[in-house]
Amino acid sequence: MKNYLIFLIALFLLSASSLFAQNADSVQIAKIFSTALKDNEAHHALYDLCKNSGKRISGSPLADTAVIHMSHWLKKWGADTVWLQECLVPHWVRGEKEQAKIISSALKINESVPVCALGMSIGTPDDGLKAGVIEVHGMGELKNLNPIDIKGKIVFYNGAMPPETIFTFNAYGHTVGQRWAGAMEAAKYGAVGVVVRSVASHIDSYPHTGSMGYNDTIQKIPAVAISTEAAEKLSAALIKDPQLLFWFKSSCKILPDVKSHNVIAEIKGTKYPNEVIVIGGHLDAWDMAEGAHDDGAGVVHSMEVIRLFKVLGIKPERTIRVVLFMNEENGTRGAKAYAEWAKKSGEKHIAAIESDAGGFTPRGFTLDCSDAEKYFVRSKFSPVLSYFGVGDFSRDGGGADVGYLRDICPLISDLSPDSQRYFDHHHSALDVFEEVNDRELEMGAAAVASFVYLLDKYGNGMERNNGGDE
């Protein structure tokens, strides 16, 4: 009976101390959210990034402007150090605005349609490229065609994002292959160009660009994205006149690599300065608009962690490092440069969090780590973060940029905002500052800062637990 009583008392003390720690965490996290929402600073920084360095594609003068401006914000917000990390980046330029037409004498059509070159594509000859069209809905269909029907033609990839997929990034993943590898595949069969349906959630008149790749052993052919609306139109016209012609003209090209930079800022850890938590978004953006959601939001989410810690007087035990990666869109050269440096730095990376899924209301984080760490994060962090609506750690994966740290960092994670609207704007002229809701943006910043706060305090589940509530 006595033992039983001691056991009960011990149990009470244990759960009480755990409860008090959790309450203290809730109070701190409430302050983080409250400060982010009241101050509106993330929104101001995003305005600067979008309006003063909108089309900041890698290698462009606007990308340099973004590096300078975001460094200033980080200094202003009190980072202990801010430095630029050099990297060579590809320099693709779009050239003149692209043109395209559907031409059918049978249907009496000679109609302009909106297209844009895919990133890293070569351009067409000066007078454009005109050819017959063969429509497919993905690369798999090419194999079932008679190669003679492809040779000399423009392949029209008309695969649409499946609307029934709730998490739209999965729908994107399902569809984006034809954009990335469609030109390579079509060229194998002698196609002269490709027109790819924009990877977008809606039927509208905006073409959405994005990266594509070539294989040096296969003929390079020009590739453009066509708006979803025009894709539907082209498909309907092809049914009536399979002999119609498509003409498009693009003058994009790849220039020699140029020097660029990651922006790196940190708050040095008070107790374990050699243990690092990385938070990052990417500074570059496609040249269609302002890169507000992709990835202006991720940039300011990351920077805001430093501001919130400084404003609230949170002195992290580990080093909190913000990395604004250059060149995520067409090369991830910044991510590679940082990873290479980090591997030689002698530091211990304990977690790396990326925000590159837009400035929408945050719901949680993905996890790419061991099962033991997943259990640790889900059981320990999810309850306290759920109160703020950001406790969903159910998805796996993470990190176009921070993924390069996988070898040296046991926990990789992405902020996971609501995904329903992301592919309305993504890589198109619609990705502008005005499409970002300030509250949603600031909630994302607060979510990242809160996760970092917990990781700093309790570790990642594999590291030494340095106190906290245990």
Added chain:
Amino acid sequence: MKNYLIFLIALFLLSASSLFAQNADSVQIAKIFSTALKDNEAHHALYDLCKNSGKRISGSPLADTAVIHMSHWLKKWGADTVWLQECLVPHWVRGEKEQAKIISSALKINESVPVCALGMSIGTPDDGLKAGVIEVHGMGELKNLNPIDIKGKIVFYNGAMPPETIFTFNAYGHTVGQRWAGAMEAAKYGAVGVVVRSVASHIDSYPHTGSMGYNDTIQKIPAVAISTEAAEKLSAALIKDPQLLFWFKSSCKILPDVKSHNVIAEIKGTKYPNEVIVIGGHLDAWDMAEGAHDDGAGVVHSMEVIRLFKVLGIKPERTIRVVLFMNEENGTRGAKAYAEWAKKSGEKHIAAIESDAGGFTPRGFTLDCSDAEKYFVRSKFSPVLSYFGVGDFSRDGGGADVGYLRDICPLISDLSPDSQRYFDHHHSALDVFEEVNDRELEMGAAAVASFVYLLDKYGNGMERNNGGDE
């Protein structure tokens, strides 16, 4: 040992059968979401409601149009019965567009500012109302003032929604009192009119209307909402010139009550037709725009339950009844009429779900029911709905309209969408069709239909459990 083995086998069979039922539910709910997202029908119905009966305030011809059009959609979508339930509604009319000015000879200001009459307010005299201004931030401050400073003045309520409150409906609840009761309170001290800061999340130039009330024993004085931007301007001007004058003119008035209708549609239950699950939104909307989020979204969410059940061949055991309530905004007369009828109907209401929080991505449902039912719903429904992102049943409360059924219905619930953007549009000229994202809207419809599917199959935790997985 043998007993232990039997116990283990029994445990396995129990959990397996429960697991199979849950899997079958997941498959059915996946179909509900997939159908809602692919068909896009909710979005089409919302377009009709918004564009053909935008300013459908109770008593207006457009409210009648909404009744007729939504009845047609419900018939087209295959409801077993569609009928109109009569109710008398208040008939407030706005009259001419309101005007207002800040006038200060000291500051050389004579500036027009955007205002709109609060719903149910009386109008000003024909040449408007001009008086000095006394600023407060809520009704509590009035008591601390010298009554002589209020007499003959316009009271300017400038309390703002607290930005740090994450769930914006709580911030609204915190602030809306001055709009509802501000005129009554100010009149007690001899004020001649009130100007109320719009209850809105952002600083912009749009006034947001909303209901206000009078007390028959107190002098009725006119009340207008002022845009948040103009409220800031007026406040700043008052600091410089406390003697400035405010002038406003409104010609709104209350006409005699008129006959109107709730629209009611149902699918009769195959096994327990006398047990009813009600789903509702409100048909009426303020006359500032199109009532797209408030509450066009709720109307089509509710109607879509019928369509989804019909398209998917789901034959409910209980009766599924959609009630499109008239007059939620300024009287809830439709809700009262339905509740009165329901109490006499001899039916058993087992649950009543309302959607009146916008067409944003759904996250879950509120619950107003016994603890036993909360436990039942949270433990049994939340896991399967969480997979679709709509498993949050943590909030209490529910139902401006369905709340009138509380006496006869043990489970009252509201759809709970993401709340960050709701008060950008609410009751203002910004609440238009174009501000509703179709995917987010359709996810809401699917969430409501899925909850109804589970309630129909498993009951509400207090009723007989008619089979299912037990």
